[in-house]
Amino acid sequence: MLLTVVSEKMNQHTFILYHMKRHIYLYIIAFMFAGFTSAHAQTDTATYQLTIQKEMVNKAGKEVMGMTVNGGIPGPTLTFTEGGYAVIYVKNEMDVETSIHWHGLLLPNFYDGVPYLTTPPIEPGHTQKYEFPLRQSGTYWYHSHTMLQEQTGVYGSIVIQPKEKTLEYDKELVVVLSDWTNEKPNNVLRFLRGGTEWYNIKKGTATPLNQVIARGGLGAQMNFWRQRMEGADIADIYYPAFLTNGGEVQEYPDFNPGEKVRLRVINGAASTSFWMTFGGEDPILVSADGLDVVPVVHNKTFIGVAETYDFIVTIPQSGKMEFRSTAQDGSGQTSAFLGKGSVVSAPDVPKPDKIGMMMQMAKMDMKMGAPALKFNPKKDEPYKMMEKWGMKMKGDMEGMADMSKMDDMKEMQHGEHSTPPKKEMGAMDMGKDTAMANHNMADMNMSGAEDMKMEGMQGMSMFSEYNYDYLRSPEKTNYSKDLPVKEVLLNLTGNMQRYIWSMNGIPLSETDKIKINSGEVTRMTFNNLTMMHHPMHLHGHFFRVINENGEYSPLKHTVNVPPMQKITIEFYGSEETGDWFFHCHILYHMMSGMARIVSYDTPRDPRLDEYPVSKIIEETNHYYSFNMLDVASHMSTLNLMTANIRNQFNLTAEFGWNSNLEAEFTYERYLYDYLTVFAGVNIENSVPESLDEMSTTAVAGIRFLTPYLFSLDARIDNELRPRISLGRSIMVFPKVSVFGYYEYQADLGFVNDFQGNTNYSDEVVWSAGAEYILSRNFSIMGSYDNRFGAGGGLSVRF
Numbered sequence: 001m002l003l004t005v006v007s008e009k010m011n012q013h014t015f016i017l018y019h020m021k022r023h024i025y026l027y028i029i030a031f032m033f034a035g036f037t038s039a040h041a042q043t044d045t046a047t048y049q050l051t052i053q054k055e056m057v058n059k060a061g062k063e064v065m066g067m068t069v070n071g072g073i074p075g076p077t078l079t080f081t082e083g084g085y086a087v088i089y090v091k092n093e094m095d096v097e098t099s100i101h102w103h104g105l106l107l108p109n110f111y112d113g114v115p116y117l118t119t120p121p122i123e124p125g126h127t128q129k130y131e132f133p134l135r136q137s138g139t140y141w142y143h144s145h146t147m148l149q150e151q152t153g154v155y156g157s158i159v160i161q162p163k164e165k166t167l168e169y170d171k172e173l174v175v176v177l178s179d180w181t182n183e184k185p186n187n188v189l190r191f192l193r194g195g196t197e198w199y200n201i202k203k204g205t206a207t208p209l210n211q212v213i214a215r216g217g218l219g220a221q222m223n224f225w226r227q228r229m230e231g232a233d234i235a236d237i238y239y240p241a242f243l244t245n246g247g248e249v250q251e252y253p254d255f256n257p258g259e260k261v262r263l264r265v266i267n268g269a270a271s272t273s274f275w276m277t278f279g280g281e282d283p284i285l286v287s288a289d290g291l292d293v294v295p296v297v298h299n300k301t302f303i304g305v306a307e308t309y310d311f312i313v314t315i316p317q318s319g320k321m322e323f324r325s326t327a328q329d330g331s332g333q334t335s336a337f338l339g340k341g342s343v344v345s346a347p348d349v350p351k352p353d354k355i356g357m358m359m360q361m362a363k364m365d366m367k368m369g370a371p372a373l374k375f376n377p378k379k380d381e382p383y384k385m386m387e388k389w390g391m392k393m394k395g396d397m398e399g400m401a402d403m404s405k406m407d408d409m410k411e412m413q414h415g416e417h418s419t420p421p422k423k424e425m426g427a428m429d430m431g432k433d434t435a436m437a438n439h440n441m442a443d444m445n446m447s448g449a450e451d452m453k454m455e456g457m458q459g460m461s462m463f464s465e466y467n468y469d470y471l472r473s474p475e476k477t478n479y480s481k482d483l484p485v486k487e488v489l490l491n492l493t494g495n496m497q498r499y500i501w502s503m504n505g506i507p508l509s510e511t512d513k514i515k516i517n518s519g520e521v522t523r524m525t526f527n528n529l530t531m532m533h534h535p536m537h538l539h540g541h542f543f544r545v546i547n548e549n550g551e552y553s554p555l556k557h558t559v560n561v562p563p564m565q566k567i568t569i570e571f572y573g574s575e576e577t578g579d580w581f582f583h584c585h586i587l588y589h590m591m592s593g594m595a596r597i598v599s600y601d602t603p604r605d606p607r608l609d610e611y612p613v614s615k616i617i618e619e620t621n622h623y624y625s626f627n628m629l630d631v632a633s634h635m636s637t638l639n640l641m642t643a644n645i646r647n648q649f650n651l652t653a654e655f656g657w658n659s660n661l662e663a664e665f666t667y668e669r670y671l672y673d674y675l676t677v678f679a680g681v682n683i684e685n686s687v688p689e690s691l692d693e694m695s696t697t698a699v700a701g702i703r704f705l706t707p708y709l710f711s712l713d714a715r716i717d718n719e720l721r722p723r724i725s726l727g728r729s730i731m732v733f734p735k736v737s738v739f740g741y742y743e744y745q746a747d748l749g750f751v752n753d754f755q756g757n758t759n760y761s762d763e764v765v766w767s768a769g770a771e772y773i774l775s776r777n778f779s780i781m782g783s784y785d786n787r788f789g790a791g792g793g794l795s796v797r798f
């Protein structure tokens, strides 16, 4: 049967035949319309040819190597008609493998385009044919699903026109939003793994201690540090440009005053979510993730990574309207202008207040720092994890009890509500919400019980501007109550310091598939235990995002889960074959383990025999290297580190110009986020200030990240000498970090005690210093080390 599906001769008619065996009712329909279908199958086929190439492109002031589709970034818009048939040939003219995933389309599993999981990769020089019937209409997109290629340009739009037009408008415009880096995406991920602070400094979103103290946030900062968190976080990566259809600014003068234009907006960014705002008359939001919603006037609208929204806008009588997309962290924006004349500006979106958020969150009853890596990944205990970490809902319930929100809250407790009820942000009071929230954060000065209530409220309302309550399906989307329901709880977990992302404390590489069944409703609850938003995308299905519209909750393919919030989705097991990918659509999170395979547990397609699924799983567990070299007047230090999710290799060498040397190689294994065991070899000069005699010892011990973020190292060497050390670095001013290190080694004389003396000796090493960060790769540093003395020099990160 599967062979029939791939047959070159396949058309819609055979597709229906394929389904006949599975559905009797479909059989009857197919029989009735068989003649009609086959007669039209040929004429409704739209064929496209896409060619992917490596090309030098200049998107942000610098020529860099990008990947283009048919010579462009983004690639061309593929236009189809609902009920038709798509045939797409994708040619890979690059020297590396690639793939194309058709994001949001309901299609046969084999054509979903996730390499090694559902579809063979497109090898260099090869062309792959994709073909599928078009079962839906709306705005969708396509992108490479091979590692980080999407960041370099492999994405484009898909428009499927409905069989019958349901909305009134004059013209259409497709808008693909994206983010652009001049760095190689692999280097971006490497630096994130290395714990770089540069991206936040570069974008002005770092929150150094002096600013935190100036805001009166030291207590909140201590609370965060105690829970091993640095602070609130919105986006990790610095982008020199955000793009609208491939440019920072786009002009579309060919629209006339009064015309109604359907804007089909797609967020094709690798890791950036945007606030969309519109100049002139408020737009009407008409569809979300390709599917119609009850039209609603809605100006400032959030678009998570991989989501799509359609709006109908009216071109102003005089001037050109601005459609602006502001990066969620306020680090940049991109605009399209529709029409001619003077600019009718879109409203500004205030920059989020990270310190304010941190202060507000610190007041809430919640436990942060859930592990991204569980001690025992074989033991999946999501409910225990939810109880232990995150927002303490019970407290919130009590706090809310007399605030006339009880009914909503009860529903929420039962998973009926994804996000807290709130006043919908109208188009008119745009920006006010944020301003008010900031005001509350800064001026909270209440007493006792009232304070507690407010904390509950604010805990809920803090991220309420991200809820989906304005999306209402025109038709009921709920499932029959008679259907069996399978509950799945996924705590979204992550570790910012190491940049590891996972679910339930388990990254993709350490877990099995999530089993789902045909004819069953799967109800998934996402409980975000991290400081970041995660746009979760399920391939091959639409799911209900449960919101205040109950039975009319909207259907989506991607849902954004705000920090420390819960969202419940439901979908019906309607696809009968195969495994589907399910992941956070922030590319760097997906590539760091925040992904799963959702499986109907059907036999694997034999066409994938040569392409083991382990390949795509291993890709999320690569080794990345991060190195540092300090060259100073008193000493030089070299740190080489290479790590995947559980394993790390370190080579450290310190050399003082006064002839002191210490070098060490260790292998280290993460038992969970904060605890590693390690073993290795240490070499140092045995007589101070002389390199004549070196002593080599084997060392073994543990490293532990303590509350308040101190790195503790406790070890013993083969002469049974224990040693303990503690280190910490803090950004105190913008670009300025201070660091300190203390080490104590005791020699209890257990070994080498030939004379019978119980000679006790000890050794203390300490150092302290400061560093001024110049760029991603360079810092100026000065330090004092009790072995090497004082000095200054340059730090290089590479």
Ligand SMILES: [Cu+2]
Residues within 6 Å of the ligand: 501, 533, 534, 535, 584, 585, 586, 589, 590, 594
């Ligand atoms: Cu994520």
